[in-house]
Amino acid sequence: MRDIIEWIKNANKVKLGTFPTPLHRLERMEKELDYEGIYIKRDDLTGLGAGGNKIRSLEFILGDAINKNCNLIIASGPPQSNLCSLTASACAKLGLKCVIVNNGEEPDKLQGNMLLNYILNAEIHSIGIATKEERDLYVKNLYIKYKDEGNRPYVIENGATTGMGALGYVSATIEMQKQCLEGKLPINTIFAPGGNGGVAAGLIYGNALLGLPFQINIISVEDHKACLTEHILKTIDELVEITQIPFNFKLEDVCNITDKYRGEGWGVNTEESTDAVFRFAQQEGIFIENIYNSKVLVGMEAAIKNAEVTGGVCYLHTGGFGSLFSQF
Numbered sequence: 001m002r003d004i005i006e007w008i009k010n011a012n013k014v015k016l017g018t019f020p021t022p023l024h025r026l027e028r029m030e031k032e033l034d035y036e037g038i039y040i041k042r043d044d045l046t047g048l049g050a051g052g053n054k055i056r057s058l059e060f061i062l063g064d065a066i067n068k069n070c071n072l073i074i075a076s077g078p079p080q081s082n083l084c085s086l087t088a089s090a091c092a093k094l095g096l097k098c099v100i101v102n103n104g105e106e107p108d109k110l111q112g113n114m115l116l117n118y119i120l121n122a123e124i125h126s127i128g129i130a131t132k133e134e135r136d137l138y139v140k141n142l143y144i145k146y147k148d149e150g151n152r153p154y155v156i157e158n159g160a161t162t163g164m165g166a167l168g169y170v171s172a173t174i175e176m177q178k179q180c181l182e183g184k185l186p187i188n189t190i191f192a193p194g195g196n197g198g199v200a201a202g203l204i205y206g207n208a209l210l211g212l213p214f215q216i217n218i219i220s221v222e223d224h225k226a227c228l229t230e231h232i233l234k235t236i237d238e239l240v241e242i243t244q245i246p247f248n249f250k251l252e253d254v255c256n257i258t259d260k261y262r263g264e265g266w267g268v269n270t271e272e273s274t275d276a277v278f279r280f281a282q283q284e285g286i287f288i289e290n291i292y293n294s295k296v297l298v299g300m301e302a303a304i305k306n307a308e309v310t311g312g313v314c315y316l317h318t319g320g321f322g323s324l325f326s327q328f
């Protein structure tokens with residue numbers, strides 16, 4: 001079997017972020033919960049734009065775009081999409097044109113990620129209320145239009161949740177294992193969000209190929225467990241397709257997935273998750289937002305309180321700082 005560490009080292013990618021991101025203890029939370037060994041992996045500090053997990057994915061995806069000699073990147077998502085805004089920042093750094101397609105109404109006042117997109121001079125297409133299928137069709141037509149005009153466009157598919165995007169979190173798992181070994185950090189459990197499942201797939205696949213150094217706990221912020229599981233498995237299949245390194249595990253043997261903290265799903269906060277935004281900021285001086293990391297925090301704290309974990313635990317902060325400014 002080929003070595004995943006070697007594979008990632010040699011993979012085609014472009015440098016966008018500053019790595020490794022910090023990994024440090026949450027001392028006040030430890031005191032509050034009377035638990036020793038609560039850590040945070042600061043992927044909110046990936047070093048470009050407002051920061052966040054998508055920078056890791058974009059290193060591989062835009063690496064592919066540059067390899068294909070593309071000069072224009074099309075990203076799509078809801079108005080406060082972290083992916084869209086981070087793509088715009090990455091395009092600025094790389095000197096590429098960025099086109100963003102948002103489904104949703106254009107707001108009266110530009111806030112959060114939309115303000116950043118404006119400052120970054122991304123070309124914004126607000127297409128109003130639309131389904132994902134309608135948005136994808138709009139993107140497809142834009143792609144054809146740009147191609148006809150002599151550009152070399154590249155489309156970022158599915159909010160960067162693809163096998164190629166998930167390589168970012170295979171790489172992050174390798175980085176975390178190295179940090180734990182070098183710093184002698186006793187972390188054995190990671191808590192991370194599951195939206196479309198890209199972060200989850202990368203973590204689960206990478207962790208399995210590294211010999212399971214961590215227990216991976218995925219907190220769904222969007223779909224029911226069965227649906228998220230399906231998305232994760234699909235993305236792992238794509239990872240295998242790309243790396244040609246097989247994944248010979250049953251998913252339930254190498255991770256825990258829970259949908260207990262998702263509330264009504266993506267973008268709909270629960271009372272506990274909103275409370276977590278305030279509590280965590282006031283406890284640690286670190287900002288999380290309503291959609292992803294607040295729900296993970298609620299799930300992690302519950303697992304600690306209910307003694308479902310032992311030893312060092314790590315909260316993977318995936319960012320989303322840009323969107324926070326539109327949430328309250």
Ligand SMILES: *Cc1c(COP(=O)(O)O)cnc(C)c1O
Pocket residue numbers: 052053054082083159161193194195196197198199200292293318319320
């Ligand atoms: C996109 C995103 C995620 C994870 O999404 P997946 O689709 O599950 O990979 C998590 N947190 C933030 C802040 C994000 O922007």
